[in-house]
Amino acid sequence: MGSFFGEKVRISVFGESHGTAMGVIIDGLPSGEEIDMNEVYVQMSRRAPGGDKTATPRKEADFPEVLSGMLNGKTTGAPLAAVIHNTNTRSSDYGNLLDSPRPGHADYTAYLKYSGFNDIRGGGHFSGRLTANIVFAGAVVRQILKRRGISIAAHIYSIGNVSDTAFDACGIDSELTDRLNKSKFALVNTECEQAMRDVVEAARLDSDSVGGIIECIIQGMPAGVGDPMFNGVENVLSAAMFGVPAVKGIEFGSGFSGTLKRGSQNNDEFYFDEKGIVRTYTNNHGGALGGITSGMPIVFRVAVKPTPSVSAEQKTVNLQTGENTTVIVKGRHDPCIVPRAVPVIEAAAAIAVINML
Numbered sequence: 583m584g585s586f587f588g589e590k591v592r593i594s595v596f597g598e599s600h601g602t603a604m605g606v607i608i609d610g611l612p613s614g615e616e617i618d619m620n621e622v623y624v625q626m627s628r629r630a631p632g633g634d635k636t637a638t639p640r641k642e643a644d645f646p647e648v649l650s651g652m653l654n655g656k657t658t659g660a661p662l663a664a665v666i667h668n669t670n671t672r673s674s675d676y677g678n679l680l681d682s683p684r685p686g687h688a689d690y691t692a693y694l695k696y697s698g699f700n701d702i703r704g705g706g707h708f709s710g711r712l713t714a715n716i717v718f719a720g721a722v723v724r725q726i727l728k729r730r731g732i733s734i735a736a737h738i739y740s741i742g743n744v745s746d747t748a749f750d751a752c753g754i755d756s757e758l759t760d761r762l763n764k765s766k767f768a769l770v771n772t773e774c775e776q777a778m779r780d781v782v783e784a785a786r787l788d789s790d791s792v793g794g795i796i797e798c799i800i801q802g803m804p805a806g807v808g809d810p811m812f813n814g815v816e817n818v819l820s821a822a823m824f825g826v827p828a829v830k831g832i833e834f835g836s837g838f839s840g841t842l843k844r845g846s847q848n849n850d851e852f853y854f855d856e857k858g859i860v861r862t863y864t865n866n867h868g869g870a871l872g873g874i875t876s877g878m879p880i881v882f883r884v885a886v887k888p889t890p891s892v893s894a895e896q897k898t899v900n901l902q903t904g905e906n907t908t909v910i911v912k913g914r915h916d917p918c919i920v921p922r923a924v925p926v927i928e929a930a931a932a933i934a935v936i937n938m939l
Contacts, residue, residue, distance in 0.1 A: 599709035605665035606715035613659030686890025720929020751865035786917035791889035805877035814873020831885035835868025
C-alpha cells in the first residue's frame with residue numbers, strides 16, 4: 583500500500599478510521615527547528631470533527647501524541663512520529679457493508695484489491711479521518727516554511743452553487759493569510775457564509791450531501807524551483823492533492839477558464855518591479871511555467887466531491903450472493919466536507935512544497 587509521500591521529506595501515514603489509533607512518521611526534517619505545538623493544535627482543531635453543523639457529529643479531540651523526533655520543542659533530526667487515538671467509534675454502523683459496498687466509496691475497489699480483508703469500519707484506511715495525520719505533518723512543516731518566507735493559505739472557493747471571492751492571483755496580504763489560517767469556515771468574503779450553510783443544510787435535510795471547490799495560494803516560493811518533466815511544480819502538488827480523499831480535480835492559475843481566452847489574453851506579460859525582480863502583470867499561469875516556479879504566487883483550485891455516505895437508500899450489489907440489492911448507509915457523516923478539507927489542502931501543499939525546495 584503506497585501510504586507515503588515525498589523523497590526529501592518523507593511522510594508515511596498509518597491507521598484506520600475505527601482502529602485504536604492512527605498516525606504519521608515524518609522523515610528528513612532538518613534538526614533544530616522549533617515547533618510550536620499550540621500552532622499545531624490550531625490546525626488540528628480546524629479539521630477535527632464534531633464542531634459544526636456542516637460536519638459529522640462524531641467528536642474526536644484529535645490530540646497528537648509525539649513519540650519521537652522532538653526534544654524540548656525542537657526537531658532532533660530523527661524521524662518525527664505522532665499518533666492520534668480514536669476515541670469515539672461506532673463500528674456496528676458498518677456491519678451491513680461487508681457484503682454490500684457503498685456507492686461512491688472505495689469499499690468495492692478495496693475489496694478487490696485486498697481480497698476482502700480490508701477494514702470496512704468507517705471506511706478503514708480510505709477514510710477522510712486519516713487526513714488528521716496529513717494536517718499534523720503539514721502543521722509541522724509549514725512552521726519550517728514560514729521561517730523561510732513561504733506562506734500558504736486556502737479558502738472555500740465554492741459550496742454547491744454559492745461562490746466566495748477569488749484570491750488576487752498576484753498576491754494576498756499577511757492579514758488575510760493569518761485570518762484564513764485560523765478559520766474553521768475559511769472565506770475571503772465572510773458575507774457569503776450563511777448562503778453556503780443554507781446549501782449544506784438543504785442537502786442534509788434531504789438525506790444528501792454537497793461538494794465544492796477549495797482555492798489555495800502559496801506565496802514566497804523562489805523562482806526556478808521544479809524538476810520537469812515529471813517532477814515539476816504542478817506534478818508534485820497534484821500528487822499530494824490526490825492523496826486527500828474526495829479530491830477529484832485540480833487546476834492551476836486560469837485553469838479550464840483559460841481555454842476560453844486567446845493566447846494574448848491568457849499570457850502574463852513580464853516587467854521589472856522596483857527591486858529589479860522579474861514579475862508578471864497578471865498570473866494566469868498560476869506561478870509555474872514549464873513546471874518551474876516563476877516567482878509569482880502558486881495558485882490552484884481542487885474539486886471536492888459530495889460526501890458519498892448519504893442516508894438515502896441507494897442501489898448496490900451483494901458480493902456474496904451475486905444479486906442486485908440496496909443499501910442504507912448508517913453512521914455519522916459530513917453533509918459537506920469542504921470546510922474541514924481546507925486545512926488539509928493547506929497541509930498537503932506544505933508537504934509538497936518542502937519536498938520541492
